[in-house]
Amino acid sequence: MEKEKENKIAFLDVEIIRKNKQLLMNWYTKSIASGRLINYHSNHPWKQKINTATSMIRKVALLSEKEYIEENMKKTKNILFKNCYPSTFIDRLINNTINRISQNPDNLPPDNTNKKYIGVTYIPGLTDNQILHKIINNKNINYAHKPNNTLNYIFTKIKDPIPKDQQNDVVYKITCNGRDDDKCGKWYIGTTKRQLGIRIYEHQKDAANKTTNTGLAHHLTKSNHIADFSNVEILDIEKREKTRMSLESIRIQQQISNTLNFKEYFDNISRKVYKTIRKDPTQQLMRKNNAIVNELFKENKINIREKFQLASTAAVAPRLYGLPKIHKESMPLRPISSSTRVPCCKLSKHIGAILKNIISEDFNIKNAFQLKERLKNINIEDDEVLISFDVISLFTNIPTHLAIQTIMKQWSQLEKHTNISRKQFQNILEFC
Structure with a gap:
């Protein structure tokens, strides 16, 4: 929760200001904002450069009250100037944009329905x-x-690679080669914050002394096998210790049938949170998606064009990646799961379009422009306080079954916008 300071609170791209029992808007950027735009001298299309600058000027003009526009335009001009836009060019764009806004005070967008x-x-x-x-x-x-x-x-590789044995904060894998005709093929997965070469030397020393303090040493001592210490594979690199330990546990879980690690090494990962699957379910989910689509088509719930649009032909598993939070210490990643080509992607969009018909605009804000319009005529008393809430991991903390139950309670409204039966609709929600 964030509380107003000095009668101001930031939300989206605006700063909401309390003044004379009214709420005023001012364009807002974080202190960590880089101010980087498409450079004027970059090899981008001329139209793209103009649109980049114009969009920024338009946003500043529409989100700022009249008393703040002059100051904000100076900031905008300074940002554009630092990105090498000529001063006369910036002045011309500002004048043209302000004139267009004055000619269209309601800020109505052009009709691009058929484009x-x-x-x-x-x-x-x-x-x-x-x-x-x-x-x-x-x-x-x-x-x-x-x-x-x-x-x-x-610039894919601009630095010389660090030798494997000098890398630290890694999760690594050591393969057992067996001995003579006795091929083993199992492996040991471990992690270290020190240089990998030092940890490998310790493993070699344990094997030579025939100790049993690690799963690898125990296996080599009991079976008289030989580990391939010269071809150790680095699986992950992670500086944060807790995250690295979790990655180690996940790697062990992924290859649990062939791992040499002791059981307690991988018991710390909760089976209630993660579930190990032995094969990629993408093809199975793709067949299930297409079976649902074919059923809807046979029952005349969708037409032939929609059938081909909703069918899944070249699906892939979801891709997890992260964007670094450069304004925070140690730059943690913001995890993002990309589901653009998963088996149910098109079917989910189809159901999402139906659900949009019952979403109330009273509880949703599309962007900062809509926020300004909503707060235009609101008065606030002296004993009232402005606060904003930020829910941590909102979507992942909402149980799926609870979300589906909430949606199905609105079926009396939903059935007006689709000819899919109640049972089919709920099955699709559970699948997607």
């Missing part, structure tokens, strides 16, 4: 705006340039 959008690789002199306009010549088709030579593509 289609395509991405085109930007090649100067070949796919410029004038040439594409002549080729496409269709007002209902909009195109956007996209660069292929990104920094990530050009």
Whole structure:
């Protein structure tokens, strides 16, 4: 929970200010904001540079009360200037944007219902705006340039790799080669915060002394096998100790049938939270998705076009990645699960479109512009306080069965927007 300070509280892209029992809005950016935009001299399409600058100016103008616009425009001009935009060019864009806003005070967006959008690789002199306009010549088709030579593509490896034995904070795997004709094929998974070479030397020393203090040493001593210490594999690199220990446990769970680790090494991972699966279920889930779609089509609940749209043909498992929180100590990752190509992705979107019909606008804010509109005529008394709440891990803390029960309680409203039966709809929710 965050409480107002000096009659101000930040929310989304605005700072809400209490003044004379009214709520005023001011454009807001965090103190850690880098101010980086597409540079004026970058090899991006000219239209893209203009739109980047115009979008920023428009946001500042629409989110700021009149008394703050002049100061905010100076900040905006300074940001654009630091990104190499010429001063005269910035002034012209600001004037043009302000004039357009004054001509459209209700801020009504253009009608793009029938427009289609395509991405085109930007090649100067070949796919410029004038040439594409002549080729496409269709007002209902909009195109956007996209660069292929990104920094990530050009600079894939800019540093010499650190030798394996000098790396630290790692989760590693040592394979047992067996002996002579007795091939083993099992492996030991461990973790260390020190250099890997030091930990491997300790394993070699334990094996030479025939100790049994680790699962690997115990196995080598009892079976007289030989471990492949020269080809140790690094599975993960993680500086945070608790996270690294969890990664070690997960790696052991993934390969539990072939691991040499003692049982207590992997008992610390809760079976109530994680479940080990022996094979990738993607193909099975894809077949189940297509069976649901075929059933809906046979019962005339969807047409042939929707059938092909909802069918899953080249699905993949969800991809987990993280974005670093650069403003926090040790830069922890914000985990993001990408489900754009999972088996039920298209079917989930179809159900989501139906659910949108019963979502009340009274409890949802689409963006900062809508927030400003909602708070326009609200008065606040002197004994009232502005606060904002941030729920930690909101979606993962909501039980799935509870969410489905809540949705199905609204069936009397949902059935007005779909011809799918109640039982089918609930089954699809449980599947997705």
